[in-house]
Amino acid sequence: MTDETEDDRLAARAAAGDAAAFAALLECHYARVHRIGWRLLGSAEEADDLAQDVCAGLAHRIAGWRGEAAFTTWLTTLTLNAARDRLRARGRRVARDAAWAETDALARAGSEAREADVSWLRGALAALPEDLRETAVLVLDNAMPHAEAGRALGISAGTVSWRMSEIRRRLKAFAATEEGAIR
Numbered sequence: 001m002t003d004e005t006e007d008d009r010l011a012a013r014a015a016a017g018d019a020a021a022f023a024a025l026l027e028c029h030y031a032r033v034h035r036i037g038w039r040l041l042g043s044a045e046e047a048d049d050l051a052q053d054v055c056a057g058l059a060h061r062i063a064g065w066r067g068e069a070a071f072t073t074w075l076t077t078l079t080l081n082a083a084r085d086r087l088r089a090r091g092r093r094v095a096r097d098a099a100w101a102e103t104d105a106l107a108r109a110g111s112e113a114r115e116a117d118v119s120w121l122r123g124a125l126a127a128l129p130e131d132l133r134e135t136a137v138l139v140l141d142n143a144m145p146h147a148e149a150g151r152a153l154g155i156s157a158g159t160v161s162w163r164m165s166e167i168r169r170r171l172k173a174f175a176a177t178e179e180g181a182i183r
Contacts, residue, residue: 011071015062022062026055029072032142033079039137040083054082069151076144076152080134087130124174128167135163 007028013021033054038047058078065074125133131153138149139160146160153160 007071008067011062011065011074012067015065022059025062025071026058029075030055032072033075036076036079036137036142037083039141040080040134041086046086050079050082050086054079057082070148073148073151076138076148077154080152084130120175124171127174128170132163132167132170135160136167139164 007025010021010025010028014025030051034047034051037050037054038044041047041050054075058075061078065071069077125136128136134153135149138144138152139146144152145157146164147157150157150160
């Protein structure tokens with residue numbers, strides 16, 4: 001992946017009509033768009049569709065990128081908005097399968113106890129409100145700094161920090177309840 005300066009330079013060239021720069025941006029960021037889509041939508045097939053739609057739409061939208069935010073932040077915001085639209089269109093707010101890198105590592109471990117932990121964590125994450133789940137995906141799965149995640153979500157870095165604290169609190173409460181319901 002390229003650094004922000006290179007991404008911004010490529011985005012400016014792509015906005016001016018440079019097809020090679022546009023192709024380089026797609027090559028660098030398609031996997032990120034797909035990964036965010038998969039985490040929020042819960043299926044690889046839906047993430048494929050989302051990534052294709054975002055990238056196809058990017059050809060028209062790149063001219064609207066003004067450089068006020070880093071290109072990756074702007075693209076993440078487009079991806080989040082597209083995923084939200086898909087969730088609304090299918091009539092539910094909770095993605096079927098919310099997970100991040102830790103759950104993937106647990107799943108690869110293969111033990112029954114680990115698989116039970118993964119199942120519990122996915123269930124707990126799926127029960128979180130959409131705003132907290134999106135924050136968890138960006139900060140934990142994409143290792144996004146709080147400031148960048150905040151820009152992508154349209155909130156302050158302090159609010160991202162509060163949300164991460166709230167996620168920890170709710171997961172602890174979820175673990176402590178017999179019913180497993182997040183309050």
